Amino acid sequence: MSEVPISWFLTLSAVIFALGVAGFLFRRNIITVFMSIELMLNAVNLTFVTFSYQLKQVNGHLFTFFVMVVAAAEAAVGLAIILTIFKNRSTLHIDDIDSMKN
């Protein structure tokens, strides 16, 4: 019993992804929403690596690598946008950034 069924990894990944979605939908602070997006990306990475183990190929690792690179680039630009929003509106609450509403 020193082996882990592969479905456990997929379950863990689904649970973390669902928690990321929950954070993304329910939180009102921009930075926490952004961190929930990173949580979702991490869950997807785990799925890629798990299937790479099952199929015994290294291509899943490559996909994970690219997801990490894209997440890093997105974090850089997203945080710069958050800084600009804070500079202009002095708030990090999503509901207060509604000047384009009718």
Add this chain to the structure above:
Amino acid sequence: MNAFIIISLIKALVVAFVLLTAVAYLQWVERKVIAHIQVRMGPYRVGPHGLLQPLADVIKLITEEDLVPPYVNKPLYLFAPFLAVCMALLSIAVIPFGPTINVAGYSTWMQLTDLNIGVLYILAASSMGVYGIALAGWASNNKYALLGGLRSSAQMISYELPMALAIASPLLLSNTLSLRELVGKQAGGILHWNLLPQIVAFFIFLIAAFAETNRVPFDLPEAENELVAGFHVEYSSMKFASFFMAEYLNMVTVSAMGTLLFLGGWDAPWSPQYGANLIPSIIFAISGLTALYHAGHPARKMDKYTFPAFGILFLIVAGVFLLPIVQSWLLPLFWFCAKTGAILFAFIWVRGTLPRFRYDQLMAFAWKFLFPVAMLNLLVTSFLVAWFS
């Protein structure tokens, strides 16, 4: 399996104990060297030539009042120095100090564990060490600490890039990420080390190492006279000591990395058939004889007893290096410690000599000079490796 666990435990305890003692005495060496650069004496009274000064410092730091200011973020305040020391100690786990050692029938590597991604592991541990400083700066609820913490983390992550590129260049030559194989591929004397082909990368690595460990000339975040001691201003006694221990441990780690990547690890500079095995004995014998000579007419009263004692001690050590039974592991260990010690001496020497950079000069130097030069070095190295193979 059982023997493996016991041997690993013993090795871990030995390495931890030796390392922590070495860090304490590294501080003694630093104070003495900087003192002599500044033409003064350094610690002198506590024990012969201040040798018990680290012990006195430890006792003082332990018995100092452990003040936790009431307005700090307590969990983070208590966690940050622990994180700093943890990451600094973790990175020592993969550093090889020598080849195999045979004790009582058991043969084991002089290394806690050899990962086949050893270099990446050390980079990862030093990346996580940034958090100790950033969180300490924030948890202290103090604007000077916050500024110091932010500047220090920005500096550390900016200089991680040239350091990683400077590490990647000798890896192209040695073709492996495991630290033990890295030393193995540089065997054969000074002409086989990665120093001569990669001299630019060596200097980039050293400069980035100065910045990674927050040492002069890049120590603005913890400048004593400019930022009110920076990110550790609200820390006292053992937590303050933890930050210092973490800094010295990081120094030891990057010096060991420099030795393994560029200076050939535990390899002697020329082969033993030309007498490289006698060098440690010669060095210690000369030191012992000098001490004995100066014992003849000592300048101060206490030296009448300490100089002969040190002289005889050094001569005994010189004799130990000649015993063939310990030569298989003691000589490579000596060379490794000598090279790491040389880089550490360079750290201390630079601290006593150079003023510190202003923060914008520091960041401009990293992004506008060091990073392009490191990239260029990597490009040229990869072209040459592809051309000649």
Add this chain to the structure above:
Amino acid sequence: MDVILFLVFAIIAVVSAVNVVVQTHPISSAISLIGVMGSLAVLYLLLGAEFIAAAQVIVYAGAVMVLFIFVILLLNAGAETKGGRSFMVQLLGVPLLIALLGLLAFFVQRFFPRGTMVHFGGFTGGTAQAVGRALFTTYLLPFEVTSLLILIAILGAVVLARKEID
């Protein structure tokens, strides 16, 4: 042994992920996210993905999260105030979430019942050599495109965060 490792780090990952979503102050969420990434790195090691595990710690936990913590420290964002949610939402929110997670876990288990068993050392193709070879032969075009993407991201971040010169 592998089961114990998986259970310990999976529980740490799930608890930290819940913490990310639940905590009011952004910095506690950020530290919990670092905990998630660290435990996922250990799970990658269990799956034989050693290069990806090291890259996860170096890039994700060691650089991206430092960026997050920077922004949180710079903006000095305080704890989030409790939003005005109706009583029904507060009552049903957590139980429905747990029901959703349970359903997800059940369906995943049903679709992959007796798949492969994971043990440490089962997949040895995740070394840096293997990843590098695949990266520079099969995936060369995505590699070059992502380097261009990083360049665009750097330019965007520099332009957005620049001080206006009046």
